[in-house]
Amino acid sequence: MRNNLWDLIATNDYTGDGHADVLWQHADGKVLVWDIRGGALVGSSLLAVAPDEWRFADSNNFTGDAQADVLWRHDDGRVALWEVSDGALAASAVLGRASASWQIRDTNDFNADGQADILWRNDDGRVSIWQINDGALTATSLVGSPSNAWRFLDTIDFNGDGSDDILWQHNDGRVAIWEISDGALVGGGVIAQARSSWSFWETRDFDGDGQGDILWINTDGRAALWKIDDATLANSSVIAQALGAWGLIA
Amino acid sequence: MSLAAGASNERNLLWRHEDGRIAIWELTNGVLVENAILETVGSVWQLSAAVDCTCDGQEDVLWRHDDGRLSYWELIDGDLISNG
Numbered sequence: 001m002r003n004n005l006w007d008l009i010a011t012n013d014y015t016g017d018g019h020a021d022v023l024w025q026h027a028d029g030k031v032l033v034w035d036i037r038g039g040a041l042v043g044s045s046l047l048a049v050a051p052d053e054w055r056f057a058d059s060n061n062f063t064g065d066a067q068a069d070v071l072w073r074h075d076d077g078r079v080a081l082w083e084v085s086d087g088a089l090a091a092s093a094v095l096g097r098a099s100a101s102w103q104i105r106d107t108n109d110f111n112a113d114g115q116a117d118i119l120w121r122n123d124d125g126r127v128s129i130w131q132i133n134d135g136a137l138t139a140t141s142l143v144g145s146p147s148n149a150w151r152f153l154d155t156i157d158f159n160g161d162g163s164d165d166i167l168w169q170h171n172d173g174r175v176a177i178w179e180i181s182d183g184a185l186v187g188g189g190v191i192a193q194a195r196s197s198w199s200f201w202e203t204r205d206f207d208g209d210g211q212g213d214i215l216w217i218n219t220d221g222r223a224a225l226w227k228i229d230d231a232t233l234a235n236s237s238v239i240a241q242a243l244g245a246w247g248l249i250a
Numbered sequence: 251m252s253l254a255a256g257a258s259n260e261r262n263l264l265w266r267h268e269d270g271r272i273a274i275w276e277l278t279n280g281v282l283v284e285n286a287i288l289e290t291v292g293s294v295w296q297l298s299a300a301v302d303c304t305c306d307g308q309e310d311v312l313w314r315h316d317d318g319r320l321s322y323w324e325l326i327d328g329d330l331i332s333n334g
Binding site for chain 2: 005036206207223225227240242244245247249
């Protein structure tokens with residue numbers, strides 16, 4: 001895209017070929033899929049034009065067809081889903097509405113049905129999940145009400161039950177996991193405390209055991225990994241230290 | 251974000267030096283097994299996305315220039331195979 005009017009808003013498989021594609025949005029609302037294979041652009045298709053006041057929220061698979069869809073939020077609180085299939089817009093529907101005090105924090109699978117759901121946080125701290133199945137809202141639940149001293153970090157499956165869990169950090173450095181099943185809080189708690197020189201980088205399964213781990217970066221260049229097993233801290237180790245003016249970018 | 255590197259227990263981290271050098275750390279089971287300088291990239295380029303465009307299970311890197319241009323790095327086994 002040879003100008004700055006296009007934003008790269010997501011990368012995911014929108015064509016069902018197993019390759020990641022690139023989703024672009026133009027300042028005028030147009031949304032475009034680039035089909036990239038082997039580093040070459042092999043196809044480009046216009047999905048649709050997002051009307052004014054609808055903002056991109058996230059992209060994930062909400063329908064179980066192994067192709068990513070696109071989630072939108074209106075200024076008035078409505079949430080809409082574009083179902084994408086074979087690089088084209090297959091359906092578009094409003095899922096529901098949540099007042100502006102609710103913000104979408106993440107989309108992930110919180111009921112182990114292989115389809116993404118929506119994680120919400122209210123300005124007052126409350127946490128809610130919308131379970132989505134085949135592109136429709138099937139259940140909403142209040143998961144808990146942590147104080148705003150607890151900051152949402154990420155979601156990943158920390159216990160290998162197929163349902164993604166929620167990672168939090170308190171202003172004092174404590175780190176907590178909420179184990180989620182069927183859209184509800186079923187366990188978890190504080191797993192450890194991180195000193196203030198350590199910043200959360202990401203959750204990923206670094207050891208291939210099907211349970212997410214946590215990567216931290218220190219102001220002194222060290223990177224450290226917390227290996228999580230059954231939603232508890234199994235091992236903490238420094239990977240290495242980048243000495244000098246290095247910053248982690250990916 | 252970090253980069254998927256093939257096997258489920260392999261991931262890569264990318265670091266950028268103030269002078270533009272890009273370094274890669276290759277991790278297996280969360281342990282550093284190799285590190286190398288890949289290339290030098292001007293500050294007008296920002297890392298835009300990690301995306302597996304070749305279906306080899308190894309994520310590649312998309313860079314975006316301040317003027318909107320895109321550049322693509324294909325990474326295989328921690329080596330920069332092609333850029334364009």
